[in-house]
Amino acid sequence: MTETHALEAAEFWEARYRDGGPVWSGRPNALLVRETEELTPGTALDLGCGEGGDAVWLASRGWRVTGVDISRTxxxxxxxxxxxxxxxxxxxxxxxxxGETxxxxxYDLVNAQFLQSPVPLDQQTVLRRAADAVAPGGTLLIVLHAGWPSWQTEPPFPAQFPTLAEVPEQLALPEGEWTVVAQETVRSPHTSPDGAQGHRDNHVWHFRRH
Known part of the structure; x- marks a missing residue:
């Protein structure tokens, strides 16, 4: 990411949080709960933590969590x-x-939920660094949108939607050092801002380091 792109991303996300009320629900992401509630608490890294829904939930279950975001607000x-x-x-x-720092x-758990952005983000580099940050015996959990919601007729901005096969290919995890615990597409109900009922597909990758 260039310095100009980094500034653009920082300004975009800071304005989004600063110029309005809460952006997210405050609840943990459902797929994080599903994939980690049986894990033994240890140290966790939450990438793109936003207002802390996932990090606070993990901490409430005994994890020691480092939450990371681009927005000070x-x-x-x-x-x-x-x-x-x-x-x-x-x-x-x-x-x-x-992508820069x-x-x-x-960490025993690295959580990367929906690292997708309307402004530049070097997603592949971030996810590779996320894998490098997993301690032996630890877990890497990645969840990404697989596409727009079913009711979205016109994409509001260009977006990265890797296929289920692409993320493992991009990570290039050393053979024999990792186990794939889950790699699947999950469909969930998704309601539009004006109340239209629909669904959205998300990809889940759960890897365990040996």
């Missing part, structure tokens, strides 16, 4: 939600322009 809200939930001592918040260390 989002991180401030996430820290507030963690304090309200009584898990501030189990959460750390870092600002990164993913990345948290140090390794």
């Amino acid at each position: 989002a991180l401030e809200r996430a820290a507030g939600h963690a304090a309200e939930a009584g898990v501030a001592d189990r959460t750390t918040w870092e600002r990164h322009v993913l 990345f948290p140090g260390g390794t």
